[in-house]
Amino acid sequence: MITSAIIPRPLAKLPWRLIFIVLGIAGFGLIVLYSAAGGSIRPWAVKQAIVFVGFLAIAIGMSWMKESTIKAIAFPLYGVTLVMLIGVEGLGFVSKGARRWLDLGPIRLQPSEFMKPAIVLTLARFYELVPAAEIRKWRAIWPALALLGVPAVLILVQPDLGTCIMVVLCGVTVMFLAGLPWWIFVGPLAAVGVAAPIVYSMMHGYQRKRIDVFLDPEGDPLGAGYHIAQSKIAIGSGGIWGKGFLHGSQSHLQYLPEGHTDFVFATMAEEWGLVGGVILICAFGAVINWGMRVSQNARTRFGQLAAAGLSATIFFYVSINLLMVMGLAPVVGVPLPLVSFGGSAVMTIMLCLGLLMALERQQRTVSRLI
Amino acid sequence: MKHVRITTAHQSITFSRRMMLLGGAQAAVGGLLIGRMGWLAIAQNQKYQLLSESNRVQLIPVPPRRGWIIDRAGKPIAINKASFRVDLIPQQIVNGPQVISELQRLMNLPPDEVDRITRELAASRGFQPVSVADNVPYEYYAAITVRLPDLPGVAASRGFTRFYPGGSTVGQLVGYVGAASAAEYEKENKNPLLLIPGVKIGKEGLEKALESTLRGEPGGQRVEVTARGKLVKELDPKPDRSGGTVQLTIDSELHEYAARRIGDQSAAVVVIDVASGDILAMPSMPSFDPNNFSDGISGNEWKQLSGDDHLPLVDKALESLYPSGSTIKPSMAMALLNAGVDRTQKVNCTGAFQLGNHTFHCDKRHGPVDMDAAVVHSCDVYFYSMCLRVGAEKLSPMIRSMGFGEKFDLPFDNQRYGTVPDPDWMMRKYHRKWQGYDTVNMSIGQGMVLINPLQLAVMASRLATGKRVVPRLLKNTPVVPQTQLAVDQDHLDFIRKAMWGVVDHGTAAGAKLPLDGIQMAGKTGTAQTHNLAAHERGDYTSATWKLRDHSLFMAFVPFDNPRYAAATIVEHGGFGAAVAAPLIRDTLTFLYDKPKAIAALQTFEQALGGTLEERLARKTGAWRSANGLPPAASKA
Numbered sequence A: 001m002i003t004s005a006i007i008p009r010p011l012a013k014l015p016w017r018l019i020f021i022v023l024g025i026a027g028f029g030l031i032v033l034y035s036a037a038g039g040s041i042r043p044w045a046v047k048q049a050i051v052f053v054g055f056l057a058i059a060i061g062m063s064w065m066k067e068s069t070i071k072a073i074a075f076p077l078y079g080v081t082l083v084m085l086i087g088v089e090g091l092g093f094v095s096k097g098a099r100r101w102l103d104l105g106p107i108r109l110q111p112s113e114f115m116k117p118a119i120v121l122t123l124a125r126f127y128e129l130v131p132a133a134e135i136r137k138w139r140a141i142w143p144a145l146a147l148l149g150v151p152a153v154l155i156l157v158q159p160d161l162g163t164c165i166m167v168v169l170c171g172v173t174v175m176f177l178a179g180l181p182w183w184i185f186v187g188p189l190a191a192v193g194v195a196a197p198i199v200y201s202m203m204h205g206y207q208r209k210r211i212d213v214f215l216d217p218e219g220d221p222l223g224a225g226y227h228i229a230q231s232k233i234a235i236g237s238g239g240i241w242g243k244g245f246l247h248g249s250q251s252h253l254q255y256l257p258e259g260h261t262d263f264v265f266a267t268m269a270e271e272w273g274l275v276g277g278v279i280l281i282c283a284f285g286a287v288i289n290w291g292m293r294v295s296q297n298a299r300t301r302f303g304q305l306a307a308a309g310l311s312a313t314i315f316f317y318v319s320i321n322l323l324m325v326m327g328l329a330p331v332v333g334v335p336l337p338l339v340s341f342g343g344s345a346v347m348t349i350m351l352c353l354g355l356l357m358a359l360e361r362q363q364r365t366v367s368r369l370i
Numbered sequence B: 001m002k003h004v005r006i007t008t009a010h011q012s013i014t015f016s017r018r019m020m021l022l023g024g025a026q027a028a029v030g031g032l033l034i035g036r037m038g039w040l041a042i043a044q045n046q047k048y049q050l051l052s053e054s055n056r057v058q059l060i061p062v063p064p065r066r067g068w069i070i071d072r073a074g075k076p077i078a079i080n081k082a083s084f085r086v087d088l089i090p091q092q093i094v095n096g097p098q099v100i101s102e103l104q105r106l107m108n109l110p111p112d113e114v115d116r117i118t119r120e121l122a123a124s125r126g127f128q129p130v131s132v133a134d135n136v137p138y139e140y141y142a143a144i145t146v147r148l149p150d151l152p153g154v155a156a157s158r159g160f161t162r163f164y165p166g167g168s169t170v171g172q173l174v175g176y177v178g179a180a181s182a183a184e185y186e187k188e189n190k191n192p193l194l195l196i197p198g199v200k201i202g203k204e205g206l207e208k209a210l211e212s213t214l215r216g217e218p219g220g221q222r223v224e225v226t227a228r229g230k231l232v233k234e235l236d237p238k239p240d241r242s243g244g245t246v247q248l249t250i251d252s253e254l255h256e257y258a259a260r261r262i263g264d265q266s267a268a269v270v271v272i273d274v275a276s277g278d279i280l281a282m283p284s285m286p287s288f289d290p291n292n293f294s295d296g297i298s299g300n301e302w303k304q305l306s307g308d309d310h311l312p313l314v315d316k317a318l319e320s321l322y323p324s325g326s327t328i329k330p331s332m333a334m335a336l337l338n339a340g341v342d343r344t345q346k347v348n349c350t351g352a353f354q355l356g357n358h359t360f361h362c363d364k365r366h367g368p369v370d371m372d373a374a375v376v377h378s379c380d381v382y383f384y385s386m387c388l389r390v391g392a393e394k395l396s397p398m399i400r401s402m403g404f405g406e407k408f409d410l411p412f413d414n415q416r417y418g419t420v421p422d423p424d425w426m427m428r429k430y431h432r433k434w435q436g437y438d439t440v441n442m443s444i445g446q447g448m449v450l451i452n453p454l455q456l457a458v459m460a461s462r463l464a465t466g467k468r469v470v471p472r473l474l475k476n477t478p479v480v481p482q483t484q485l486a487v488d489q490d491h492l493d494f495i496r497k498a499m500w501g502v503v504d505h506g507t508a509a510g511a512k513l514p515l516d517g518i519q520m521a522g523k524t525g526t527a528q529t530h531n532l533a534a535h536e537r538g539d540y541t542s543a544t545w546k547l548r549d550h551s552l553f554m555a556f557v558p559f560d561n562p563r564y565a566a567a568t569i570v571e572h573g574g575f576g577a578a579v580a581a582p583l584i585r586d587t588l589t590f591l592y593d594k595p596k597a598i599a600a601l602q603t604f605e606q607a608l609g610g611t612l613e614e615r616l617a618r619k620t621g622a623w624r625s626a627n628g629l630p631p632a633a634s635k636a
Helices: A016-036 A045-062 A067-091 A111-129 A142-156 A161-178 A183-202 A205-215 A226-238 A264-297 A301-325 A343-365 B008-043 B045-056 B096-107 B111-123 B138-150 B167-174 B182-187 B205-209 B211-215 B252-261 B299-307 B325-338 B371-376 B380-390 B392-401 B423-430 B436-443 B453-465 B489-505 B576-592 B594-608 B612-626
Strands: A093-095 A098-104 A107-109 B057-062 B076-088 B130-136 B154-163 B177-179 B200-202 B219-225 B231-234 B266-273 B278-281 B347-349 B352-355 B358-361 B367-369 B521-527 B550-557 B564-571
Touching: A016 A045, A016 A264, A016 A343, A045 A343, A067 A111, A067 A142, A067 A301, A067 A343, A107 A111, A111 A142, A111 A161, A111 A301, A111 A343, A142 A161, A161 A183, A161 A301, A161 B008, A226 A264, A226 B008, A226 B045, A264 A301, A264 A343, A264 B008, A301 A343, A301 B008, B008 B045, B045 B057, B076 B096, B076 B138, B076 B167, B096 B111, B096 B130, B096 B138, B111 B130, B111 B299, B130 B138, B130 B154, B138 B154, B167 B205, B167 B252, B167 B612, B200 B205, B200 B211, B205 B211, B252 B266, B252 B278, B252 B576, B252 B594, B266 B453, B266 B576, B299 B612, B325 B371, B325 B380, B325 B392, B325 B436, B325 B453, B325 B489, B325 B521, B325 B550, B347 B380, B352 B380, B352 B436, B358 B380, B358 B436, B371 B380, B371 B489, B380 B392, B380 B436, B392 B436, B453 B489, B453 B550, B453 B564, B489 B521, B489 B550, B521 B576, B550 B576, B564 B576, B576 B594
Parallel strands: none
Antiparallel strands: A093 A098, A098 A107, B057 B219, B076 B130, B076 B154, B177 B200, B219 B231, B266 B278, B266 B564, B347 B367, B352 B358, B521 B550, B550 B564
16 A cells, blocks of 8 residues: 555555565566577567556456455356366367367467366355354355365366366365364375375376376486476576576576476576575565465455465465475476466466455455444 | 354354464475475585586587507508498387388398398397498498488498408407497496497407507587587587507518418418517418408308308417427427437337337337437327336426417407416316326327417427517517526527428428528427327328318528517318428518519419409308308498
8 A cells, every 4th residue: 555645546545565576576477488488578478478467457457346246256256167167078179188278269268277266265155154153064064075076076187187286275275264173174184195096096197107206206307207307407506596697508408398387487596596586485475475464354254265265376376386396296287376478377366366455455445344 | 073152253263273374384385495495506506507517518429530450560450441331220210121121222232231230220229320331332322311301210421430451361360340239338337439320349359459549539529409409509629539559560461471371271370570579470260351340240141150160250379279289399309308318319110109008109100210300200209208208297397488388468358378288287187197198198299288379389489599489469568578498508409400300301391491591490290180090190081171180380480590480270281291381481481582472372372263352252152052142242
């Protein structure tokens, strides 16, 4: 919030600190994309800038939405997304062996992206409706499991393991914060330990290979372990201060695969070093922290749960990507939001931020008397 | 489930608590990420910097030129010839049989070669190029080059081929080179140099023994390349260093002459400069042509070579062992003199010698012979009786000091040294007592006595000089100082005189040097390979080749001031004087009068039906038709 006589009131009421941080991250991302293209704004930086500005405008526009409006669209949004997910199965456009895209004339939509905020809003809405006394009852659990399970399975069979994991984690976070009993979370964790080998045996070849490689990346450094190995070389060789802008050999000589998308962090770290990495991580931390504060300050249960869930979405996005890039998690194909090239992640993050800004505005403008 | 009534207040507390937990977890993940990044970028920075650098910079090895092997006068024995070559890179081949048949059409490859290529391609390990042809004529090279886009996996390049001007005459001496096998590649810790098409390493003989000198240091073009192998820029190159030249003590003309003079026999000749111990010639024939080996030989060529009973794949000068036969007699006479035998004392030779219930024969009835006559006419009975009188203990040390059974430090890893037996050795090896008949057998170089041709030549050198002549083959190794042998000068003079008598009026009288003023001293030998009855001996045509005696001769010239010593062992050559002595005569003549020696060789080769190359071609043709194969395509 900026208080100044010069700036018009609606603008001054925007959460400028957040917007500056987001602009900083995205701007840094554009610089990295410029370098990843060998010192050129084409083909990535320009496109990315346009997409980012577009979605930033949408997000700011969304910040005027009322909480009641958000509540009202929660279930319909979920329903429409679910229908689109089913549609992808039937009419989906196959790219890189996975059926993820829905071709709607000029726009190609990846409905699973919408599912991330949609599941958060839906579960938040659902738990708002559940009376406090009922929260530990079976009635409060199974509908949520169904709401979460159906899209998760649909996304898993596309197959898109990364998005599936994210949707499940977002949903589970909302359920956790809603106050469901502990055994709901501890039980499945134990079950996962037991079921992991069975799931493993049912996975697609490429998914299974990624897990093998994660468990033993040195086993196949030129084959499937190549991504992780090269990414670690890029990050490790950057050192504290990095090799300097436009001087990353790993990315420029194309040893680093997907250096502009999933592994953009490695491209950045090679040139900007540990310093660049820590700054970027802290910037994301600030964004997430801002979202968590919105949740803590929220006065409605829906606001609390939705804001926490949306921040968690951003958190999972960032952390899964970074864990993967640094060799701490299997390669599951999750981009680094705002930095990786590609519109889907920007869209999801901006939708989340738009909703968070809307919720935050409610806190500041609506009377504290409910 | 607990029956606690949960209120909104409860819920609010739960929410705050769990928010704390969630926030804490998020902070923990953030900390983990920063810690991990610090670990990679600080603690392991050096390791990853190294990896990144080895990604960025690739070294394209530039093979060094292999060092030359030259003779004592600087004439080439093994050199490099600029050539075109065609290889197959197994990893890049899309359709193997189609590519091979296309190459066969373009290059007119004989079916033998196609077989070899197919075989090697099947056995290759992907990274290792398979040679299609070395030494490709320019027209074929050009034809392949223009079609390269349609022939994935085919590589045509310019390079160097090893060339041996002496052909098969130097085969056993220098060995051959070839592309490294998978095992050799592993043994050298995957030296990338060995993978470059056209890089050959020594496989046998001197080429193998001198590999470290001959190979040189590969250079490299350091380049920055992308992950897809696209060249970005060239960095400063690392220059290559050619292999070192190795000079041999061999006189290549003499060596080649001796090799050709061997004719169709299976034999080795060794010529030594007695002053220095330099080996001037050491051919072993028949041999393989190392020029054919360097680009890999076909299965049929290999079959022909390995099936030949004249053993072209064995270096007979160093690897084969034979009984010395009568060539041991001069040294034996020396040992008798040393033991105090009176050289004028006569032994009556009746043509046979009775020991216990066994009769030992002499090749004729010599009558009463003294030591001189016994050497000159090679009387066995004299040596049987005298050696029995003296005893083996006093004989063996002298024989050994003359070079039999001695190990020489030469750059070959497959030498065999033979035996000079004595009672101790007999006990160690066969656990039996030395018997009189062992002495009798040893006295004429039969029984347990086994030598190689080099040792025979060394013995001739030592008898010629009375010094411990040590052979050497590499010009840059120091000459071993020649110590005086423990022999009387008077004895030595007597033995030399007797050996002169052998050539002047004895068993080798037919092999006098056709030179004025230069006379040869020598000793013939005939080594039994089978126990033939008396009436069969000398009747060589009735025995098959394999049953014949080996023919030996050792000599030195000039007899009064020795300069050169020579020896030969002709496998199954028959009587020593008939084959071996003329061979040495002509070889030594070459050292003094080349035109005369060359004329003798021409006459000799005419009688055999052509030069070495002509006879070899005919032999191959005969072998191929006998094995139902079409005539070999001539190598371009």
